[in-house]
Amino acid sequence: xxxxxxxxxxxxxxxxxxxxxxxxxxxxxxxxxxxxxxxxxxxxxxxxxxxxxxxxxxxxxxxxxxxxxxxxxxxxxxxxxxxxxxxxxxxxxxxxxxxxxxxxxxxxxxxxxxxxxxxxxxxxxxxxxxxxxxxxxxxxxxxxxxxxxxxxxxxxxxxxxxxxxxxxxxxxxxxxxxxxxxxxxxxxxxxxxxxxxxxxxxxxxxxxxxxxxxxxxxxxxxxxxxxxxxx
Numbered sequence: 001x002x003x004x005x006x007x008x009x010x011x012x013x014x015x016x017x018x019x020x021x022x023x024x025x026x027x028x029x030x031x032x033x034x035x036x037x038x039x040x041x042x043x044x045x046x047x048x049x050x051x052x053x054x055x056x057x058x059x060x061x062x063x064x065x066x067x068x069x070x071x072x073x074x075x076x077x078x079x080x081x082x083x084x085x086x087x088x089x090x091x092x093x094x095x096x097x098x099x100x101x102x103x104x105x106x107x108x109x110x111x112x113x114x115x116x117x118x119x120x121x122x123x124x125x126x127x128x129x130x131x132x133x134x135x136x137x138x139x140x141x142x143x144x145x146x147x148x149x150x151x152x153x154x155x156x157x158x159x160x161x162x163x164x165x166x167x168x169x170x171x172x173x174x175x176x177x178x179x180x181x182x183x184x185x186x187x188x189x190x191x192x193x194x195x196x197x198x199x200x201x202x203x204x205x206x207x208x209x210x211x212x213x214x215x216x217x218x219x220x221x222x223x224x225x226x227x228x229x230x231x
Contacts, residue, residue, distance in 0.1 A: 054093035117144035
């Protein structure tokens with residue numbers, strides 16, 4: 001009798017053990033364990049006032065930079081900027097971003113030669129070449145120093161090759177004038193494409209430089225703010 005009871009209890013124990021995983025599965029399905037979401041990424045760190053300035057490369061990394069005054073590859077043959085970064089007033093940066101994004105459908109995009117130019121850097125340019133035909137007098141100020149002027153061109157996104165605009169950047173001669181028409185048809189077509197894309201977002205040309213555009217929005221204040229350079 002005792003042997004029978006012992007065997008019966010042993011069988012019940014074995015059955016419970018075999019059923020335990022199934023029971024656990026049922027309980028887990030009925031009461032799923034909530035996995036906490038991953039922590040949010042840390043907020044971006046800026047070394048400038050984002051209410052006053054926007055850095056183009058942070059808006060779209062496919063925008064190319066060839067900031068000539070941070071090198072000696074410019075008409076002055078001197079380094080003017082301590083380092084090259086491309087900033088604009090936020091509303092101007094947004095307009096330029098729309099130009100760039102609009103060109104992407106044609107596998108084209110923007111390359112920046114010169115962007116916001118701090119007042120102290122404008123003074124450096126003037127000290128080297130105090131000629132108002134080529135450099136704005138710092139006392140009057142440049143639209144570059146208001147973060148509202150752009151020196152730029154169009155490139156193929158995949159190769160970075162520039163569209164033929166007829167002259168190099170900072171070429172001082174009639175071939176660079178936006179009013180010049182005795183140029184190859186390809187050049188005229190490229191300039192027309194460029195100007196149409198920029199004008200559609202509120203930028204205006206000037207007569208003597210195909211690469212220079214002024215933002216047509218409200219007049220923005222001059223600024224002496226100078227961006228930080230990586231050591």
